[in-house]
Amino acid sequence: MKYVSTRGGSARVSSAAAIKKGIADNGGLYVPERIPLLTNEIFDDLYEKDYAGRAAGILSLFLDDYDPDALYEDCRRAYSDASFHGGAAPTVKLGEGRYMLELFHGPTCAFKDMALQIMPRLLSRALTMTGEDRTAYILVATSGDTGKAALEGYRDVDRVRIKVFYPVDGVSDIQKLQMATQEGKNVSVQAINGNFDDAQNGVKKIFSDQALNASLNEKGFILTSANSINWGRLAPQIVYYISSYMDLCKAGEIRRGDRVSFCVPTGNFGNIFAGYIAYRMGLPVDRLICASNENNILTDFLNTGVYDRNRKFYQTSSPSMDILISSNLERLLYFTIGADKTASYMRDLQKYGRYEIKKTELAAISAIFDGGFTDEKETFDEIKTTYEQTGRVIDTHTAVANRQARIYAGRTGKPVVTVSTASPYKFAADVITALGSKVKGDRGVLSPLYELSELTGTEIPAPLAALSGKAVRFEGAIDPSDMAGSLV
Numbered sequence: 001m002k003y004v005s006t007r008g009g010s011a012r013v014s015s016a017a018a019i020k021k022g023i024a025d026n027g028g029l030y031v032p033e034r035i036p037l038l039t040n041e042i043f044d045d046l047y048e049k050d051y052a053g054r055a056a057g058i059l060s061l062f063l064d065d066y067d068p069d070a071l072y073e074d075c076r077r078a079y080s081d082a083s084f085h086g087g088a089a090p091t092v093k094l095g096e097g098r099y100m101l102e103l104f105h106g107p108t109c110a111f112k113d114m115a116l117q118i119m120p121r122l123l124s125r126a127l128t129m130t131g132e133d134r135t136a137y138i139l140v141a142t143s144g145d146t147g148k149a150a151l152e153g154y155r156d157v158d159r160v161r162i163k164v165f166y167p168v169d170g171v172s173d174i175q176k177l178q179m180a181t182q183e184g185k186n187v188s189v190q191a192i193n194g195n196f197d198d199a200q201n202g203v204k205k206i207f208s209d210q211a212l213n214a215s216l217n218e219k220g221f222i223l224t225s226a227n228s229i230n231w232g233r234l235a236p237q238i239v240y241y242i243s244s245y246m247d248l249c250k251a252g253e254i255r256r257g258d259r260v261s262f263c264v265p266t267g268n269f270g271n272i273f274a275g276y277i278a279y280r281m282g283l284p285v286d287r288l289i290c291a292s293n294e295n296n297i298l299t300d301f302l303n304t305g306v307y308d309r310n311r312k313f314y315q316t317s318s319p320s321m322d323i324l325i326s327s328n329l330e331r332l333l334y335f336t337i338g339a340d341k342t343a344s345y346m347r348d349l350q351k352y353g354r355y356e357i358k359k360t361e362l363a364a365i366s367a368i369f370d371g372g373f374t375d376e377k378e379t380f381d382e383i384k385t386t387y388e389q390t391g392r393v394i395d396t397h398t399a400v401a402n403r404q405a406r407i408y409a410g411r412t413g414k415p416v417v418t419v420s421t422a423s424p425y426k427f428a429a430d431v432i433t434a435l436g437s438k439v440k441g442d443r444g445v446l447s448p449l450y451e452l453s454e455l456t457g458t459e460i461p462a463p464l465a466a467l468s469g470k471a472v473r474f475e476g477a478i479d480p481s482d483m484a485g486s487l488v
């Protein structure tokens with residue numbers, strides 16, 4: 001199967017080339033030129049498999065230039081019990097017709113692991129498959145979670161090296177500790193005297209520095225990014241929607257063919273878009289509910305057809321959803337209205353920070369998508385309510401979605417799966433506050449974790465608990481102007 005750009009043009013590339021390049025030459029995102037069907041035969045075959053087996057089967061439909069045995073081996077390693085404690089993506093029952101798909105059992109306790117544990121392996125193979133003999137040098141500027149998830153995913157993967165830059169005072173103490181103690185032969189972490197924009201601009205400068213790129217080339221490196229718009233990060237996310245549906249069938253909660261809705265805490269529109277692809281493959285999905293926090297640009301878009309990023313930006317307790325440009329929405333536009341119109345709307349977005357789709361176009365999107373947003377107070381209330389009603393401790397991002405799922409279930413009485421994207425321990429202080437308690441913070445950086453555990457009788461996830469005994473490997477901060485010099 002070939003991949004094309006959301007903004008048109010005649011270039012068609014293999015999946016390996018799409019994964020290696022990341023973004024198309026005309027600025028568009030890569031999409032498969034057709035969506036494979038989840039036939040009864042394929043469904044039956046995958047139904048009996050474990051998560052890694054299902055992942056390999058689904059990925060091979062999209063990445064048909066990869067050797068299926070190689071994909072299977074990569075999935076085995078990526079989704080092993082050693083990486084994902086308690087299963088890769090279990091679906092748990094909250095109540096009648098209410099479920100939660102838990103995507104936070106990976107090494108960094110957040111949903112980015114679902115893609116970043118496998119994507120580096122896909123990239124490593126893509127280099128070989130495209131005849132590339134250089135080593136991929138991944139540069140990341142992070143304000144928190146992506147950096148750690150990328151480090152964990154790329155560590156000790158052949159033919160890649162990774163360097164993560166972060167603002168020295170722009171990440172939480174736990175995030176800092178997570179990165180400073182990162183293990184692996186091919187990883188490096190560097191704090192920057194500056195804010196996130198300084199780190200991001202520094203990385204952009206490095207990418208556009210011709211002389212530096214030439215000198216890196218001579219040393220055998222090709223610069224790439226671990227960007228969330230790479231198809232290699234999107235494809236693995238399709239798997240858990242299908243797998244969750246199968247698990248619900250297996251548990252006798254639904255019958256095969258019954259429709260189920262998924263409610264997804266959304267930022268960059270990557271997670272929920274993967275759900276849309278699963279639906280287009282033929283998975284019986286009723287509604288895809290796009291849940292936003294106070295940065296509700298997507299709610300407005302889904303309700304009015306106007307995407308307008310000229311608006312106030314809010315810092316919320318669900319920071320991974322504090323986004324005003326949802327890049328993957330471009331892929332939905334492509335599949336709904338085609339490349340030419342998508343390209344034209346993207347030009348509007350570039351020029352005016354705004355575009356407006358036609359009513360008929362909106363109707364096509366509304367045929368499957370709902371949008372709603374949860375404000376800060378409702379988010380905290382939801383954490384408390386969920387704990388009181390079900391005994392489950394959820395994080396702020398999950399709470400944003402669970403509130404919308406609650407509203408949907410109340411209105412329709414239909415089954416709905418809340419997609420849970422982070423362990424509550426990643427946002428322990430907010431969760432403690434939401435549960436009506438006060439954070440004492442008297443036991444160092446990890447104090448909120450111990451306190452949340454004592455308050456709720458739940459266990460601290462192993463990767464976070466292990467932080468206390470880990471040696472710091474990366475120390476000190478440099479000025480943004482020295483970022484390029486720190487590469488080799």
Ligand SMILES: *Cc1c(COP(=O)(O)O)cnc(C)c1O
Pocket residue numbers: 110111112145265266267268269270271272320321397421422
């Ligand atoms: C990245 C992230 C999201 C948003 O996912 P998108 O694919 O960007 O929509 C939600 N919750 C958490 C915890 C995340 O890390």
